[in-house]
Amino acid sequence: MNTAPRTSTLHEGRLTASGVILLLVVASFGSLLLSLAPQGRWVLGTFALGSGIAATALMGAAAVLSARWSWVESAFGGLDRVYAVHKWLGVWALVFASVHLVLKSGDPSWQVAAIVQLPGGAARLVRQLSFVAVMVIVLLALNRAIPYRVWRWWHKLSGPLFLLVVLHWLSFRSPIALGSPAGLWLALLSLLGVVAAAYKLLLYPLLARHAEYRVESVSTNATSAYLELLPEGRAIAFEPGQFAFVSFKREGLREPHPYTIASAGGADGRIAFMVRALGDYTARLVKELQPGVVADVYASFGRFSRRPDGRTEIWIAGGVGITPFLAWLEDPASATQAPVTLFNFITPGRELPERLDLTALAARRGVELVEVTTGPGTPSFRAHFARIVAQAGPAGVQVSACGPKGLLAEVRRLMRETGVPDDALRHELFEFR
Known part of the structure; x- marks a missing residue:
């Protein structure tokens, strides 16, 4: 997505992609083993059927993560982490779905029926x-080559398409009864996914937290714009650094x-954003946006x-x-x-709009x-960097970074x-998709 950096977070002690995926996969295979008779557990069909359960569970969890619920964001330490995990849930769902499709999910010792x-x-x-x-x-x-305006509308199909997956496990002849551990596990993840x-x-x-704002001022140069917006009614509370x-x-x-919020807020409820012309949409925004335009x-x-x-x-910033x-x-x-x-870290020719005097701002705060x-x-x-660490000591330094992966x-x-x-570093995940 070619916009400002997206969300940031403290990640210590939070859920990670590998941990969530491992938990869902182990629970999927474990619930299946508990649902099968002992003589029919350790066969190739169990691995195939377990892969299908895991794929469904991963997709259901991915749907939950995409809902932008605040409790989910808190569990992962930020929406950037949520979307990173969301992506890997989808990748591994495809892996396990492929295994499920290729292998035969059955065994002569199983008693099978469709729910x-x-x-x-x-x-x-x-x-x-x-x-x-x-x-x-x-x-x-x-697929990052898909323009965002196209990607966004196609991605809305994820929910309806997930219903096909749910219908598949309900109609597939298998040894899983709805009241069995595997059936209850699938029903729980499916219900959560469909609701989300x-x-x-x-x-x-x-229902999401939102408000209507009007663009008060636009300061631009060839590559970026600094936008200030005032609320039309109530203002939204935020902390500096959120998005x-x-x-x-x-x-x-x-x-x-x-867009990451570029202001600390004020008595009038104003909010500001810094936008770089990095793609078709943002280039048009920098070129065309004028004061008076209303935004949600x-x-x-x-x-x-x-x-x-x-x-x-x-503090380390890139672009x-x-x-x-x-x-x-x-x-x-x-x-x-x-x-x-x-x-x-700046690229010559991509300076901030004149409205922003970074030198004066830093001097005023003693930075x-x-x-x-x-x-x-x-x-x-x-x-x-090494001099600062030497003066403060390695344990006396806190590093905050926002920028591309290479940086x-x-x-x-x-x-x-x-x-x-390592735990002295706080950073955001720069890319959103």
């Missing part, structure tokens, strides 16, 4: 269509896109709020990843006694600003070289 009887060859047709549904959902999620998909497709625009989904009520700009703002999401704890802080740090700098809480250094126009491998940057990888490497523990 729901379908006429004629309908059950076989549903089986084939359910696999196609899984494949379509995953390919849509992973229905909520996201039908109820989210009505929102924004849909501008103007032809060609109605697609809801996520869905907020707030993300966990990249600043948490000073007395340690020396190192549009400067956005949450703009909000931190505007926040009066940024003026702390602990030293703060902001490394801002040391270091502009880097080359890259994270620059000796001067690495030396400066984050270099930051991790530099932390290891200087002895800074």
Whole structure:
């Protein structure tokens, strides 16, 4: 998605993709083994049928994660982590669905029956269509070449397509009874998935936290825009560093896109966003958006709020990843006694709009600003980072990073070289899909 960086988070102690996938797969195979007679458990058909149960469970969980429920975001530590796990749930669902399709899910020792009887060859047709549904959902999620405006509408089919998967396991002749451990497990994940998909497709625009804002000012240059919006009625509460989904009520700009909030809020409830012209939509937005346009703002999401704890802080921003740090700098809480250094990696020709004076903002908050126009491998940057660590001690440093994967990888490497523990890093996942 070619927009501002999306959500951020503290990830320590939160659910991870590998942990969730392992839990769902083990529970799927475990419930099946408990549902089978001892003599029919350890056969190849068990692996095939268990793979089908696992694929269904993974898809149901993926639907739950896509609903943007606040309790789900809290469990994973931020919506960026939620969507990363959501992607891998889909990938592994396709893997297990493929195994289920290729292998025979049966054994002569099993007593089989369908929970729901379908006429004629309908059950076989549903089986084939359910696999196609899984494949379509995953390919849509992973294909970054699809324009967002197209991807968004096709991805809305995920919920209805999941119903095909549910109908398949209900109509497939298998040893799973609805009241068995495997039947109850499938029913639970299917119900949660269907409810979540229905909520996201039908109820989210009505029930999710949102408010109407009007664009008050637009400051642009050739590559970016700084937007300030005022609420038409009530304002949405947020913390600096969080993000929102924004849909501008103007032809060609109605697609809801996520943008990191670039302001700390104020008495008038204003909210600001920094947008880079990185794709067709954002280029049009930077070029065409004018004051007076009304927007629906869905907020707030993300966990990249600043948490000073007395340690020396190192902030590292790459490109549009400067956005949450703009909000931190505007926040009066940024003026702390602990030293703060902001490394801002910029590409010449992609400077901030004139409305934003980063140097003055940093000076006002007592933050040391270091502009880097080359890259994270620059000796001067690495030396400066090492000096800060040497002065504060590896345990006395807190690192906050927002930027592309390559930058984050270099930051991790530099932390290891200087002895800074891994849990001192707080970062966002820069890509949303």
